[in-house]
């Protein structure tokens with residue numbers, strides 16, 4: 530199976546980077562073909578500009594968007610790995626979605642409503658956050674994060690959300706708990722793909 534991993538964290542020594550390494554290594558061990566798009570390393574330009582909209586509308590998609598769309602088009606599964614920032618996606622990843630999941634590529638409007646142009650692909654998300662998991666679960670934030678990403682981005686475009694892991698208290702939970710989280714990442718990859 531072809532896998533695209535879109536990764537958004539500025540520090541190579543972060544826990545998110547350890548999640549990236551664990552995910553890629555588990556996928557490769559299972560014989561999958563993996564492509565990683567590290568948005569900070571690529572210095573991805575995340576702002577959807579008026580010129581982008583005009584270019585996309587006239588079929589002249591800018592080359593940096595086209596490159597990323599080619600990776601999306603050719604993959605069977607997309608995994609997003611990112612920390613929760615202000616209860617959502619880091620701006621660089623939000624901008625990737627704004628620009629790459631464009632009208633006419635990821636979705637369009639038809640007579641029967643929305644055409645989900647990425648149907649047939651699978652989607653997996655791994656998030657970390659600072660707030661304890663129980664607090665986010667209890668206040669409805671976990672559900673909110675899941676609905677806006679699994680449904681609002683994946684399902685909206687036809688991608689089937691297969692799993693969404695959220696790890697809380699990451700900055701202060703300690704080494705052993707972090708190791709357990711990485712084990713959970715590996716086990717989940719082994720189970721769902």
Ligand SMILES: Cc1cc2nc3c(=O)[nH]c(=O)nc-3n(C[C@H](O)[C@H](O)[C@H](O)COP(=O)(O)O)c2cc1C
Pocket residue numbers: 538543544545546612613614615616617657658659660699700
């Ligand atoms: C700009 C910014 C915004 C953040 N917003 C949130 C937030 O809304 N909720 C939360 O629980 N943690 C928030 N955090 C904490 C990060 O999610 C947390 O430090 C990160 O997931 C830990 O993983 P890392 O060590 O790989 O960075 C924020 C951190 C930053 C830098």
